[in-house]
Amino acid sequence: MTVYVKGVVFEGVDFDDPNSWKLDAYVARGGYAALKKILQTGMTQDEIIAEMKTSSLRGRGGAGFPTGLKWSFMPRNFPGQKYLVCNTDEGEPGTFKDLDIIVNNPHALIEGMIIGGFAMGITVGYNYIHGEVFEAYERFEAALEEARAAGFLGDNILGTDFCFQLHGHHGYGAYICGEETALLESLEGKKGQPRFKPPFPASFGLYGKPTTINNTETFASVPYIIREGGQKFLELGKPNNGGTKLFSISGHVNRPGNYEIPLGTPFSELLEMAGGMRGGRKLKAVIPGGSSAPVLPADIMMDCTMDYDAIAKAGSMLGSGAVIVMDESVCMVKALERLSYFYFEESCGQCTPCREGTGWLYRVVHRIEHGQGRPEDLDLLLSVGANIAGRTICALGDAAVMPVQGMLKHFRAEFEHHIEHKNCLVRGY
Amino acid sequence: MLTPESLAQIDRELTKYPADQRRSATMSALRIAQVEHRWLSNELIEFVANYIGIPPVAAYEVATFYNMFDRKPVGRHKLTVCTNLPCALSGGADAGKYLQQKLGIGYGETTADGRFTLMEGECMGACGYAPVMLVNNHSMCNHMTPEAIDKKLAELE
Numbered sequence: 224m225t226v227y228v229k230g231v232v233f234e235g236v237d238f239d240d241p242n243s244w245k246l247d248a249y250v251a252r253g254g255y256a257a258l259k260k261i262l263q264t265g266m267t268q269d270e271i272i273a274e275m276k277t278s279s280l281r282g283r284g285g286a287g288f289p290t291g292l293k294w295s296f297m298p299r300n301f302p303g304q305k306y307l308v309c310n311t312d313e314g315e316p317g318t319f320k321d322l323d324i325i326v327n328n329p330h331a332l333i334e335g336m337i338i339g340g341f342a343m344g345i346t347v348g349y350n351y352i353h354g355e356v357f358e359a360y361e362r363f364e365a366a367l368e369e370a371r372a373a374g375f376l377g378d379n380i381l382g383t384d385f386c387f388q389l390h391g392h393h394g395y396g397a398y399i400c401g402e403e404t405a406l407l408e409s410l411e412g413k414k415g416q417p418r419f420k421p422p423f424p425a426s427f428g429l430y431g432k433p434t435t436i437n438n439t440e441t442f443a444s445v446p447y448i449i450r451e452g453g454q455k456f457l458e459l460g461k462p463n464n465g466g467t468k469l470f471s472i473s474g475h476v477n478r479p480g481n482y483e484i485p486l487g488t489p490f491s492e493l494l495e496m497a498g499g500m501r502g503g504r505k506l507k508a509v510i511p512g513g514s515s516a517p518v519l520p521a522d523i524m525m526d527c528t529m530d531y532d533a534i535a536k537a538g539s540m541l542g543s544g545a546v547i548v549m550d551e552s553v554c555m556v557k558a559l560e561r562l563s564y565f566y567f568e569e570s571c572g573q574c575t576p577c578r579e580g581t582g583w584l585y586r587v588v589h590r591i592e593h594g595q596g597r598p599e600d601l602d603l604l605l606s607v608g609a610n611i612a613g614r615t616i617c618a619l620g621d622a623a624v625m626p627v628q629g630m631l632k633h634f635r636a637e638f639e640h641h642i643e644h645k646n647c648l649v650r651g652y
Numbered sequence: 653m654l655t656p657e658s659l660a661q662i663d664r665e666l667t668k669y670p671a672d673q674r675r676s677a678t679m680s681a682l683r684i685a686q687v688e689h690r691w692l693s694n695e696l697i698e699f700v701a702n703y704i705g706i707p708p709v710a711a712y713e714v715a716t717f718y719n720m721f722d723r724k725p726v727g728r729h730k731l732t733v734c735t736n737l738p739c740a741l742s743g744g745a746d747a748g749k750y751l752q753q754k755l756g757i758g759y760g761e762t763t764a765d766g767r768f769t770l771m772e773g774e775c776m777g778a779c780g781y782a783p784v785m786l787v788n789n790h791s792m793c794n795h796m797t798p799e800a801i802d803k804k805l806a807e808l809e
């Protein structure tokens with residue numbers, strides 16, 4: 224289920240109309256007007272990047288890096304081929320917004336990528352789509368065909384000498400390919416193992432060429448910013464947290480789904496939009512930004528607004544905007560056990576601290592959950608975590624540690640109870 | 653080893669990449685081969701590698717690294733159920749248990765009649781529709797309550 228409250232990605236989309244994703248419907252709601260504006264009014268690359276900076280749009284893939292700044296890093300006059308890559312490898316547990324964009328409004332993404340290509344002087348792009356959502360890959364390919372036939376994509380776009388080719392590429396089951404350099408390796412037809420950085424993709428990216436990578440939702444926000452101006456986008460949200468965002472709400476709410484709302488909306492309002500707690504049970508905790516984000520207890524969460532700065536101040540992160548809601552029936556040990564298993568399973572195995580450490584974290588949480596925990600295990604978890612964090616090639620190592628730290632910070636008593644009494648305080652999942 | 657239709661699909665994928673980067677099509681070529689044969693034998697992987705023009709070992713690496721490739725025979729229908737936390741909160745783990753009971757097999761196993769293989773999956777990016785189950789890698793089924801599972805299984809010959 225998708226709920227559009229206010230925003231830029233799903234503006235005007237009719238979720239009940241099976242044809243609403245198509246080009247005609249997109250154009251009728253103002254689609255491709257931003258591209259026309261650029262090509263017909265002679266908007267320059269600098270002007271586009273300036274609008275992007277004004278908007279204060281921050282990357283929607285998890286790290287929240289300012290998009291305008293990222294675009295300005297691209298060596299615009301580099302003589303050889305450069306690439307633009309979209310990251311639709313959405314696999315961070317709790318996140319399902321990019322799937323929704325591809326299925327319901329693929330042309331917003333396509334238009335955003337074409338504009339990005341123009342702004343950075345790039346002529347070839349790829350969209351890397353999570354393998355498990357193969358139907359979304361097919362939808363994207365169909366939308367590309369429409370855009371090519373209408374002259375928005377390909378050679379001599381809208382009769383100008385600007386050319387931009389765009390292709391879909393699918394993954395086949397590896398969470399790590401969401402990490403941008405693993406994604407590039409995978410796009411080159413290799414194992415998805417993250418690269419050492421530096422060099423960063425802006426200088427050494429796809430096939431060794433300068434490359435810019437952004438998330439699906441980031442690109443899909445671009446047409447609005449160019450059409451309406453960066454200032455208008457910024458004002459939809461709050462300073463430094465410009466615009467609106469898609470929040471994927473899963474777990475114990477009555478209406479799980481994607482909600483497009485202004486950044487800075489109180490969490491309590493979002494929870495209400497999602498129909499409140501299922502079965503009228505009490506809220507226990509929320510993971511506010513995808514499974515890697517440290518968990519926050521109900522009382523802290525109920526005082527938070529949903530934006531990068533507020534969630535960071537509360538000790539977690541907004542990440543991809545995946546909000547996992549847990550009621551009082553959830554056993555935090557069991558919840559953490561499942562997440563730790565995930566990182567262990569998905570570690571690419573390249574660096575020892577991550578390969579060994581994620582296995583260690585999982586085994587210790589597993590034995591606590593199964594009544595074999597020892598009193599020293601909680602300190603052991605923290606010390607194993609300290610030996611992973613910051614010592615790995617990519618951020619999956621940190622992503623595995625943060626949930627452990629968050630759980631022990633806020634729910635330590637529950638873990639101690641498990642160790643002492645060999646069973647759960649609560650009996651839900 | 654592959655039909656002209658499958659080869660034409662691979663050819664189409666190859667056009668997406670620079671002429672000297674045919675390796676980029678490895679993943680989609682292996683996917684196309686797996687759709688036709690249901691699983692990837694060593695011979696099939698080698699065939700695909702030769703067709704693209706890359707060393708067989710490069711294609712083996714890809715077939716081994718990515719979870720959705722099957723390196724041993726699977727049933728006529730591969731069912732992958734997501735049991736990660738967001739889904740588990742809405743019945744994902746229960747759906748997995750129900751499937752195990754109903755089919756009488758564990759994760760990674762195939763029913764004796766070769767009809768179903770059951771797999772435990774990680775987040776498929778569809779957590780809002782939990783419980784979710786992927787049929788034969790490409791068809792996502794949402795809201796898989798026990799009744800919905802019964803109905804789906806009956807449809808799969």
Ligand SMILES: Cc1cc2nc3c(=O)[nH]c(=O)nc-3n(C[C@H](O)[C@H](O)[C@H](O)COP(=O)(O)O)c2cc1C
Nearest residue numbers: 282283284310312313314401402403437438441618
């Ligand atoms: C383990 C890991 C998984 C990631 N998964 C995703 C993902 O599924 N989608 C995504 O857009 N970014 C993901 N990222 C972040 C990307 O590396 C990258 O920062 C992002 O795609 C940049 O786009 P943005 O600036 O528009 O957010 C992941 C990072 C890590 C370390």
Ligand code: SF4
Nearest residue numbers: 571573574577615617
């Ligand atoms: S941190 Fe983990 S996932 Fe990332 S490169 Fe190292 S081993 Fe691979």
Ligand code: FES
Nearest residue numbers: 734739775776779
């Ligand atoms: S956790 Fe099951 S699809 Fe995301």
